[in-house]
Amino acid sequence: xxxxxxxxxxxxxxxxxxxxxxxxxxxxxxxxxxxxxxxxxxxxxxxxxxxxxxxxxxxxxxxxxxxxxxxxxxxxxxxxxxxxxxxxxxxxxxxxxxxxxxxxxxxxxxxxxxxxxxxxxxxxxxxxxxxxxxxxxxxxxxxxxxxxxxxxxxxxxxxxxxxxxxxxxxxxxxxxxxxxxxxxxxxxxxxxxxxxxxxxxxxxxxxxxxxxxxxxxxxxxxxxxxxxxxxxxxxxxxxxxxxxxxxxxxxxxxxxxxxxxxxxxxxxxxxxxxxxxxxxxxxxxxxxxxxxxxxxx
Amino acid sequence: xxxxxxxxxxxxxxxxxxxxxxxxxxxxxxxxxxxxxxxxxxxxxxxxxxxxxxxxxxxxxxxxxxxxxxxxxxxxxxxxxxxxxxxxxxxxxxxxxxxxxxxxxxxxxxxxxxxxxxxxxxxxxxxxxxxxxxxxxxxxxxxxxxxxxxxxxxxxxxxxxxxxxxxxxxxxxxxxxxxxxxxxxxxxxxxxxxxxxxxxxxxxxxxxxxxxxxxxxxxxxxxxxxxxxxxxxxxxxxxxxxxxxxxxxxxxxxxxxxxxxxxxxxxxxxxxxxxxxxxxxxxxxxxxxxxxxxxxxxxxxxxxxxxxxxxxxxxxxxxxxxxxxxxxxxxxxx
Amino acid sequence: xxxxxxxxxxxxxxxxxxxxxxxxxxxxxxxxxxxxxxxxxxxxxxxxxxxxxxxxxxxxxxxxxxxxxxxxxxxxxxxxxxxxxxxxxxxxxxxxxxxxxxxxxxxxxxxxxxxxxxxxxxxxxxxxxxxxxxxxxxxxxxxxxxxxxxxxxxxxxxxxxxxxxxxxxxxxxxxxxxxxxxxxxxxxxxxxxxxxxxxxxxxxxxxxxxxxxxxxxxxxxxxxxxxxxxxxxxxxxxxxxxxxxxxxxxxxxxxxxxxxxxxxxxxxxxxxxxxxxxxxxxxxxxxxxxxxxxxxxxxxxxxxxxxxxxxxxxxxxxxxxxxxxxxxxxxxxxxxxxxxxxxxxxxxxxxxxxxxxx
Numbered sequence: 001x002x003x004x005x006x007x008x009x010x011x012x013x014x015x016x017x018x019x020x021x022x023x024x025x026x027x028x029x030x031x032x033x034x035x036x037x038x039x040x041x042x043x044x045x046x047x048x049x050x051x052x053x054x055x056x057x058x059x060x061x062x063x064x065x066x067x068x069x070x071x072x073x074x075x076x077x078x079x080x081x082x083x084x085x086x087x088x089x090x091x092x093x094x095x096x097x098x099x100x101x102x103x104x105x106x107x108x109x110x111x112x113x114x115x116x117x118x119x120x121x122x123x124x125x126x127x128x129x130x131x132x133x134x135x136x137x138x139x140x141x142x143x144x145x146x147x148x149x150x151x152x153x154x155x156x157x158x159x160x161x162x163x164x165x166x167x168x169x170x171x172x173x174x175x176x177x178x179x180x181x182x183x184x185x186x187x188x189x190x191x192x193x194x195x196x197x198x199x200x201x202x203x204x205x206x207x208x209x210x211x212x213x214x215x216x217x218x219x220x221x222x223x224x225x226x227x228x229x230x231x232x233x234x235x236x237x238x239x240x241x242x243x244x245x246x247x248x249x250x251x252x253x254x255x256x257x258x259x260x261x262x263x264x265x266x267x268x269x270x271x272x273x274x275x276x277x278x279x280x281x282x283x284x285x286x287x288x289x290x291x292x293x294x295x296x297x
Numbered sequence: 298x299x300x301x302x303x304x305x306x307x308x309x310x311x312x313x314x315x316x317x318x319x320x321x322x323x324x325x326x327x328x329x330x331x332x333x334x335x336x337x338x339x340x341x342x343x344x345x346x347x348x349x350x351x352x353x354x355x356x357x358x359x360x361x362x363x364x365x366x367x368x369x370x371x372x373x374x375x376x377x378x379x380x381x382x383x384x385x386x387x388x389x390x391x392x393x394x395x396x397x398x399x400x401x402x403x404x405x406x407x408x409x410x411x412x413x414x415x416x417x418x419x420x421x422x423x424x425x426x427x428x429x430x431x432x433x434x435x436x437x438x439x440x441x442x443x444x445x446x447x448x449x450x451x452x453x454x455x456x457x458x459x460x461x462x463x464x465x466x467x468x469x470x471x472x473x474x475x476x477x478x479x480x481x482x483x484x485x486x487x488x489x490x491x492x493x494x495x496x497x498x499x500x501x502x503x504x505x506x507x508x509x510x511x512x513x514x515x516x517x518x519x520x521x522x523x524x525x526x527x528x529x530x531x532x533x534x535x536x537x538x539x540x541x542x543x544x545x546x547x548x549x550x551x552x553x554x555x556x557x558x559x560x561x562x563x564x565x566x567x568x569x570x571x572x573x574x575x576x577x578x579x580x581x582x583x584x585x586x587x588x589x590x591x592x593x594x595x596x597x598x599x600x601x602x603x604x605x606x607x608x609x610x611x612x613x614x615x616x617x618x619x620x621x622x623x624x625x626x627x628x629x630x631x
Numbered sequence: 632x633x634x635x636x637x638x639x640x641x642x643x644x645x646x647x648x649x650x651x652x653x654x655x656x657x658x659x660x661x662x663x664x665x666x667x668x669x670x671x672x673x674x675x676x677x678x679x680x681x682x683x684x685x686x687x688x689x690x691x692x693x694x695x696x697x698x699x700x701x702x703x704x705x706x707x708x709x710x711x712x713x714x715x716x717x718x719x720x721x722x723x724x725x726x727x728x729x730x731x732x733x734x735x736x737x738x739x740x741x742x743x744x745x746x747x748x749x750x751x752x753x754x755x756x757x758x759x760x761x762x763x764x765x766x767x768x769x770x771x772x773x774x775x776x777x778x779x780x781x782x783x784x785x786x787x788x789x790x791x792x793x794x795x796x797x798x799x800x801x802x803x804x805x806x807x808x809x810x811x812x813x814x815x816x817x818x819x820x821x822x823x824x825x826x827x828x829x830x831x832x833x834x835x836x837x838x839x840x841x842x843x844x845x846x847x848x849x850x851x852x853x854x855x856x857x858x859x860x861x862x863x864x865x866x867x868x869x870x871x872x873x874x875x876x877x878x879x880x881x882x883x884x885x886x887x888x889x890x891x892x893x894x895x896x897x898x899x900x901x902x903x904x905x906x907x908x909x910x911x912x913x914x915x916x917x918x919x920x921x922x923x924x925x926x927x928x929x930x931x932x933x934x935x936x937x938x939x940x941x942x943x944x945x946x947x948x949x950x951x952x953x954x955x956x957x958x959x960x961x962x963x964x965x966x967x968x969x970x971x972x973x974x975x976x977x978x979x980x981x982x983x984x985x986x987x988x989x
Contacts, residue, residue, distance in 0.1 A: 132311060132312065132315060133315065135312045135315075136312050136315040136316050136319065139312055139313075139316055139607040139610060139611050140316070140603055140606065140607045140610070141564075141565030141566065141568050141569045141606065141607075141610050142565060142566055142568075142569030142570070143569045143570075143572065143573070144568065144569045144572065144587070144603065144606055147572065147587065147588075147591070148323070148599070148603050150591075151591045151596070151599055152323050152326075224437070224438065228438075228440045231440060231442075232440060232441075232442065232573055235440075235442050235573065235576070236572070236573070236576060236588050237588070237592055238591065249442075252442060252443070252446070256446065256577075259446060259449060259450055259454060260450075260454050263450050263454070266443075266446050266447075266450070267447075270440075270443035270446070270447065273440055273443060274435075274438055274439050274440075274443060277437075277438035277439075277440075278434060278435075278438040281434060281437060281438050282434070526689075527732060528727060528729060528732040528733040529732060529733055529734055529735040529736070531687060531727065531733070532727060532733045532734065532735075532795075533735070534687055534719070535685060535687060535719055535720065535724070535725040535727075536719065536720040536724075536746075536747045536750065536798070537716045537717065537718070537719035537720035537721060537747075537750055537751060538716075538720075538746065538747075538750050539716065539750075540712075542746070542750075546735075546738065546746070547735050547738075550735075550737050550738070551735070551736070551737055554737075624737070625736075625737065626736065626737055626782040626784070627736060627782070627784050630782060630785065
């Protein structure tokens with residue numbers, strides 16, 4: 001007996017998907033605020049990297065005679081108490097924020113992912129112990145942990161990088177561990193295993209991309225917090241410690257008493273911090289939406 | 298439910314122990330001789346010997362730790378090198394100031410954040426939602442100290458609406474009884490002192506509360522939107538209930554659950570942020586004390602303060618977790 | 632006069648990815664006390680039609696863009712929200728598929744039942760509570776007073792659905808819409824719940840619209856059944872007639888793709904080829920054409936309307952003598968319906984003209 005003769009015509013899907021990353025990139029580029037954030041970040045990075053080339057003055061040299069000038073033609077952001085050009089100092093401050101901030105996030109990723117991977121991979125008692133350690137770190141809230149570590153290690157750029165990095169490690173550790181645990185038992189990994197895929201292939205093609213995306217988003221958002229935390233440490237007098245180095249937080253502390261007479265000395269470094277932070281926050285949010293389309297707004 | 302509470306409390310204890318070990322080591326592992334690090338310029342052989350005596354630096358490490366632990370459990374948190382007062386004494390004097398600041402910030406963040414979040418959720422992607430999103434973005438992108446100084450400049454320097462520094466005008470002669478600025482002002486019986494202390498709280502509370510405001514708003518919005526899409530909300534509408542009844546009884550009662558968890562976490566943000574806020578507005582709370590102690594190398598104080606901060610944070614989280622379990626019938630009755 | 636009269640209802644959803652044509656001109660009537668089955672696969676528009684009747688479409692995406700819904704001669708489409716609210720729960724009630732997610736997890740059963748009653752009737756808490764106990768007893772719950780204070784998660788799936796039924800019938804509505812009431816339940820419980828529904832509806836004279844994707848559910852439960860596909864009603868008949876003489880290729884396909892205990896050994900299950908249509912792109916012809924074994928060239932170009940399968944002057948929309956209607960240019964014969972595929976010698980299903988030109 002013959003079966004039905006109908007030939008099935010399946011309508012093609014409206015847009016063929018071309019891989020996770022390319023799709024995500026396309027979504028990201030279409031995201032207005034995220035692109036604005038990217039512009040801010042580019043401005044910040046260019047300012048930092050090109051400071052020695054585009055800064056009109058030397059950040060450490062100034063004469064008190066020329067101090068506390070409001071913004072004018074020769075000094076577009078004015079001069080600070082010691083007569084140093086504010087615009088130059090803001091540019092050089094970007095270098096500190098950029099280097100210290102990004103390295104801090106990198107350290108956080110390093111420590112966090114190490115701990116998270118071991119905990120998630122080994123499981124059992126090791127997992128329990130490591131997570132308890134993370135809980136201890138998390139018990140000291142926010143910037144207080146970084147403050148404590150700087151108090152212990154002393155001042156300096158590297159110490160700040162470590163301090164801020166360690167204070168972010170718990171978040172990354174938990175993220176990675178959570179991803180690994182969830183993925184180990186997820187339906188599609190079991191499906192891949194049942195099809196005979198080797199563990200390495202499973203790890204690379206199935207688990208990593210999914211574990212990576214929350215980390216990428218979190219790292220971007222952490223960059224925003226890092227810029228703020230680094231400036232915060234500088235503000236509290238726990239900054240790099242070198243008086244010749246221009247750091248945004250320290251610039252704020254130095255100028256605080258001139259709030260009434262020279263508010264621009266607070267406004268410009270403050271605005272620089274805010275714009276850089278907004279940039280990373282917007283990009284981070286955009287990445288989150290682009291990389292996980294299932295998330296409804 | 299009881300089992301849940303007991304389990305949580307038991308779980309917190311090892312964390313505190315671990316923290317005490319780390320903080321204990323913090324002091325002992327300072328580069329060089331801890332006594333010299335603490336004393337700094339004031340180091341004389343006499344004082345160094347004294348510190349060694351007090352901290353028991355010559356004894357084996359584990360003995361030192363047990364002594365340290367014993368002291369802690371008896372409420373002995375050490376004393377300040379600078380003014381020789383015990384940590385506990387100064388803490389009792391400074392802590393209420395921080396508490397008042399934190400409560401003020403919390404009231405601002407939650408009191409404004411939840412209504413804003415609900416408003417944004419009612420018209421997703423509308424102009425109110427966009428405005429709320431922008432406010433949230435600025436909330437997390439503007440550091441406390443930048444916001445603080447900006448507000449002081451606008452409202453204090455230019456407009457003269459609000460005072461800039463401190464928790465109260467010292468010329469009003471309010472005696473410190475409880476060390477809560479507003480409570481002391483009320484107790485002094487002078488109405489303009491009360492007004493004065495409240496007006497001193499406004500700017501710092503806003504500065505400190507800016508990040509929690511952004512987070513609470515975002516989470517409330519997300520929670521309300523998620524819950525609005527749940528089946529039981531559809532059932533409620535199908536029964537012919539009014540929109541306000543649906544909003545309050547069905548949507549908010551369920552949206553509260555994730556929001557309370559977030560508020561608990563924000564307390565940590567408030568404690569950490571108090572350090573910066575008290576520095577900007579020169580309030581004499583424990584936050585500014587941490588900073589001055591570090592600058593003065595008063596490490597015993599730093600060690601004890603961090604431990605206290607962490608304990609407070611853990612306790613608050615514990616209370617929030619238990620509160621959540623209480624609010625959620627699925628956990629309460631299981 | 633029919634209790635409910637839906638005429639040319641059109642519902643569309645406007646989304647980022649385009650406009651979804653969920654319901655495309657659906658018409659049917661329902662008498663008082665009558666049970667109507669609405670059958671079709673996911674996405675055919677059966678649930679959306681009824682959400683539209685209740686005016687519970689998710690806004691702003693979902694909108695009624697045409698047609699009328701006459702309930703006791705009043706057009707519900709034009710009513711404002713407060714007027715609709717008075718009808719909901721009181722005159723028209725709806726129960727949903729998943730009783731776990733359809734009940735508020737943080738409120739007790741008592742609170743949820745009492746608020747329904749008090750929303751529409753001025754009674755005291757005590758009276759409402761007494762009524763709630765009465766209703767729970769009616770649906771067969773043991774020790775109703777005690778269980779009133781429990782939370783939804785403390786009930787089993789079947790009990791929860793009974794609670795939903797009790798809540799829906801609390802104010803003795805004239806129409807009850809049951810959207811896949813047993814799909815989320817175990818098979819053994821399904822029969823119990825359906826039987827309960829049937830009995831209560833008969834006792835109170837409630838009209839019922841029973842929505843399901845399972846033809847087996849409507850058998851014995853409903854007087855009439857409409858089959859829906861891609862937002863259209865493709866066949867409408869009394870349930871008995873529908874099973875005896877399915878006259879639309881889709882209905883034939885549905886009947887033959889159901890495994891049955893009384894099937895002959897060796898009898899093949901005949902799945903319907905192809906996949907459900909993309910409702911964002913409405914074809915010019917019959918939406919079932921791509922999957923239809925009986926299609927003729929006209930099927931690709933013109934969408935058939937519901938016509939009686941035997942010519943008759945007097946078309947009955949409701950009642951035990953409702954006219955059997957189908958929307959098809961080339962209806963299966965009785966033998967073909969029994970066999971499950973076309974039996975005419977040399978018949979080949981017409982090709983898609985847009986493909987032929989390649």
